[in-house]
Amino acid sequence: MSSSGGAPRIGIFGGAFDPPHNAHVALAKAALAQLDLKELHIIPTGQAWHKSRTLTPKEDRLAMTRLAFGDLEGTVVIDSREVLRDGPTYTLDTLRELQKEQPGAQLILIMGADQASALPSWHGWQAILGAAIVSVAYRALSTGGTARFDPKMLPNLPAGARFEALELAAMDTSATEIRRRAALGLDISSLVPPTVARYIDQHHLYRSA
Numbered sequence: 160m161s162s163s164g165g166a167p168r169i170g171i172f173g174g175a176f177d178p179p180h181n182a183h184v185a186l187a188k189a190a191l192a193q194l195d196l197k198e199l200h201i202i203p204t205g206q207a208w209h210k211s212r213t214l215t216p217k218e219d220r221l222a223m224t225r226l227a228f229g230d231l232e233g234t235v236v237i238d239s240r241e242v243l244r245d246g247p248t249y250t251l252d253t254l255r256e257l258q259k260e261q262p263g264a265q266l267i268l269i270m271g272a273d274q275a276s277a278l279p280s281w282h283g284w285q286a287i288l289g290a291a292i293v294s295v296a297y298r299a300l301s302t303g304g305t306a307r308f309d310p311k312m313l314p315n316l317p318a319g320a321r322f323e324a325l326e327l328a329a330m331d332t333s334a335t336e337i338r339r340r341a342a343l344g345l346d347i348s349s350l351v352p353p354t355v356a357r358y359i360d361q362h363h364l365y366r367s368a
Contacts, residue, residue: 168195219362266291271296
C-alpha cells in the first residue's frame with residue numbers, strides 16, 4: 160500500500176462522531192500507521208441525509224472530534240467543511256472539493272465493512288468509487304466472525320473500483336451504547352477519550368430531558 164514515488168495519499172474518515180469513541184480513535188491510528196497517508200482528514204457529518212435520528216448539535220460534535228483526535232501523531236486535519244455546509248451532507252461533494260484543493264492527490268476513503276457493504280445506498284456511490292480508493296476496516300473477531308466484505312458482492316460495481324484492507328483489533332464499542340449509558344448517568348470513561356468524557360459531562364449531552 161505504499162505510495163513511494165507516487166501521488167500523495169490523503170485519507171478521509173467521516174462520521175457522525177456522536178460521540179467520537181475509542182474505536183474511532185483506534186481506526187484513525189491504524190489508518191495513519193498502515194495506509195502511508197500524507198494527511199488524514201477527519202470529517203464530522205453535517206446534516207446526515209441517511210440518519211433517522213436527530214444528531215447532537217454540530218458544534219458539540221465538532222468540538223468532541225477535535226478533543227478526540229487532535230493529539231494523534233501524524234498530519235491530522237479536523238475538517239469542518241461538512242458541518243459548515245448547508246443542506247444534506249454527501250460524501251461525493253466532499254471528495255470533489257478535496258480533488259480541487261489537492262489536484263494530483265490520491266484520495267483514500269476509510270470506512271467499516273458494514274458501511275462498505277451498504278455503499279450502493281450512498282448518493283453517487285459509483286462516482287465515489289471513481290474518485291477514491293476505499294479502505295475497508297476489518298475488525299479481528301475472536302469467534303472467527305463472518306465472511307469478510309467482498310467488493311464483488313456489490314451490484315453494478317464500476318470497472319476500476321479500488322479497495323484496500325485496513326486491519327483493526329477487536330473493539331466492541333458503539334456510539335449508540337455510549338449515548339444510552341450517558342442518558343442513564345452511567346460511567347462511559349472506558350469507552351471514550353478522557354477529554355470527550357469530560358465534555359459530555361460538562362455539557363450534559365445525551366441526558367434524558
